[in-house]
Structures are given as structure tokens and as C-alpha cells.
Amino acid sequence: xxxxxxxxxxxxxxxxxxxxxxxxxxxxxxxxxxxxxxxxxxxxxxxxxxxxxxxxxxxxxxxxxxxxxxxxxxxxxxxxxxxxxxxxxxxxxxxxxxxxxxxxxxxxxxxxxxxxxxxxxxxxxxxxxxxxxxxxxxxxxxxxxxxxxxxxxxxxxxxxxxxxxxxxxxxxxxxxxxxxxxxxxxxxxxxxxxxxxxxxxxxxxxxxxxxxxxxxxxxxxxxxxxxxxxxxxxxxxxxxxxxxxxxxxxxxxxxxxxxxxxxxxxxxxxxxxxxxxxxxxxxxxxxxxxxxxxxxxxxxxxxxxxxxxxxxx
Numbered sequence: 611x612x613x614x615x616x617x618x619x620x621x622x623x624x625x626x627x628x629x630x631x632x633x634x635x636x637x638x639x640x641x642x643x644x645x646x647x648x649x650x651x652x653x654x655x656x657x658x659x660x661x662x663x664x665x666x667x668x669x670x671x672x673x674x675x676x677x678x679x680x681x682x683x684x685x686x687x688x689x690x691x692x693x694x695x696x697x698x699x700x701x702x703x704x705x706x707x708x709x710x711x712x713x714x715x716x717x718x719x720x721x722x723x724x725x726x727x728x729x730x731x732x733x734x735x736x737x738x739x740x741x742x743x744x745x746x747x748x749x750x751x752x753x754x755x756x757x758x759x760x761x762x763x764x765x766x767x768x769x770x771x772x773x774x775x776x777x778x779x780x781x782x783x784x785x786x787x788x789x790x791x792x793x794x795x796x797x798x799x800x801x802x803x804x805x806x807x808x809x810x811x812x813x814x815x816x817x818x819x820x821x822x823x824x825x826x827x828x829x830x831x832x833x834x835x836x837x838x839x840x841x842x843x844x845x846x847x848x849x850x851x852x853x854x855x856x857x858x859x860x861x862x863x864x865x866x867x868x869x870x871x872x873x874x875x876x877x878x879x880x881x882x883x884x885x886x887x888x889x890x891x892x893x894x895x896x897x898x899x900x901x902x903x904x905x906x907x908x909x910x911x912x913x914x915x916x917x918x919x920x921x922x923x
């Protein structure tokens with residue numbers, strides 16, 4: 611890779627270098643050194659698909675079987691250092707391994723994960739379509755029945771993950787890929803979402819999106835699956851209204867609102883929607899986790915009942 615010899619990839623040498631210098635052996639690889647033809651952990655990069663706050667996604671080819679994969683990268687060397695780097699690396703690999711065990715049609719399939727010189731990566735199935743972010747704008751909202759069917763499927767996907775002891779921690783429109791023509795829904799990013807357990811990285815970046823976090827996640831409390839379902843409730847509100855259930859002119863105001871204020875009532879924004887659907891959203895957004903839906907299956911069932919009311923409303 612980049613003309614460096616095999617000796618640079620000796621695992622013992624890498625560990626020795628990291629322990630003595632606090633940086634990955636050979637210097638950090640970094641996202642700025644990636645491009646077509648570069649090899650990363652047995653995958654050959656073809657082209658950039660997208661870029662986010664903490665990483666990028668590339669279309670790549672598995673060199674063993676010559677099949678296409680989507681390769682998501684995270685620049686650990688830039689975000690962490692010293693002991694924090696080692697802890698982040700181990701946690702990333704552990705969570706990615708847990709994600710690879712998930713088997714549900716609406717959860718993206720993870721093939722494997724690894725790390726080279728500070729750059730972590732997850733190889734997963736390539737997806738068609740787009741994420742849901744484009745459908746959160748008031749001018750581009752999806753038909754309500756389509757929104758409810760998508761969110762019900764995500765709720766059931768989360769139920770499957772939670773049953774296997776895996777939390778997502780960053781449920782939001784950007785992490786749900788849809789291909790509307792193919793009726794495909796895929797929940798993504800389990801591996802990266804839990805990287806820091808809500809702690810800030812060296813550059814001050816919070817892993818996870820505050821607007822979608824449950825009150826207990828923002829408080830740093832112990833989480834269970836009901837926290838993910840809260841985030842899904844925020845996503846449902848946004849997909850139905852084009853706005854978030856809390857307003858805040860600053861991050862501090864937003865965090866205070868999530869912690870102590872009641873969310874907007876769905877019908878205050880969309881009076882044309884049935885009361886039963888407003889009740890589903892309100893239940894998902896209860897501050898005490900014990901007052902929310904117990905699991906994704908019950909959340910999905912409530913959504914489907916509300917869809918029947920929507921048709922007859």
C-alpha cells in the first residue's frame with residue numbers, strides 16, 4: 611500500500627510502535643490518503659460514495675472473491691490518541707463484530723471489520739437508494755403510509771438487534787437507507803454508533819446526534835433498547851412534519867429542552883393526522899423509559915394500528 615514494504619505491516623512492529631509513540635505504526639493512514647486503487651485490509655477502493663462527520667464510505671472490491679462491498683472508514687488516529695486510541699480501536703472492533711452477527715432483512719449485512727494505521731473500516735453490503743435525510747424536509751415528505759411502514763420495519767429490526775444484546779445508539783434518518791422502488795429498508799451503522807458510549811473524541815466531536823438522543827443517553831446513564839426507540843420516535847416525528855419535536859436556538863437550549871420540556875404534540879403541527887398516531891409518537895418520546903414502548907415489536911404494532919386509523923381518518 612502506497613509503496614510501503616511488507617515489514618511495515620508486521621503486527622508486532624505495529625503494536626510496539628503504537629505503545630512507544632502513541633501513534634499507529636508507519637504514521638496514520640488518514641482519509642486524505644485514500645483514493646481509487648488504494649488497498650485497505652484486503653479491499654481495493656474504487657470510488658468515494660459519501661462522506662460524513664467522522665468518516666467516509668467507499669465502493670470497494672473484496673480482493674479474495676472479487677465482489678463489491680461498501681467500505682465505511684473512521685479516522686481513529688485523528689480522533690483519538692494514546693490510551694484513548696487503543697480503547698477506541700478495541701471498542702470499534704468489538705462492536706463491529708457484534709454488528710456482523712446481526713441477521714435481519716432490514717439491517718445492513720456486515721462482512722467484517724479491521725484497522726490499519728489508525729484508520730478503522732467496516733465492510734458491508736452495498737446498498738441502492740438513499741438515506742432518509744432528503745425526506746425530512748417539509749417540501750419532500752413521503753406519504754404518511756410509506757413513512758409508517760418504513761418506521762415499523764426499523765422498529766422490528768431494532769427489536770431483533772436488541773434481542774441479541776446490540777444497541778444502535780444513533781438511530782436517525784441518515785442511518786436508514788431506503789430504495790422506495792425496491793421496497794428496501796436497511797438500518798445501518800451499528801458498529802460506529804457505539805464507539806465512544808456517548809463520550810467526546812479528542813477533537814470534541816460527540817458520537818451520536820444530540821437531536822435524536824434520549825434524555826438518558828444525553829445524561830450518560832445506562833441504556834437499553836428503549837433509548838433507541840426514543841430516537842426512532844424523534845425520526846418518526848421528523849418524517850411526518852419536516853421538523854424536530856424540540857426547538858432550540860443553541861445546543862444548550864436543545865439539550866435542556868430534551869431533558870426537561872415536553873415535546874411538541876404531533877397534532878399541533880399536523881392536525882390532519884389521527885389522534886392514535888399522535889399517541890404513538892408521544893409514547894415513544896416519554897422521558898421516563900419505563901413509560902415508552904417496551905420493545906420494537908410493540909412499537910411496530912402500534913404504528914400499524916395507527917396506519918389503519920390513518921386510512922379511515
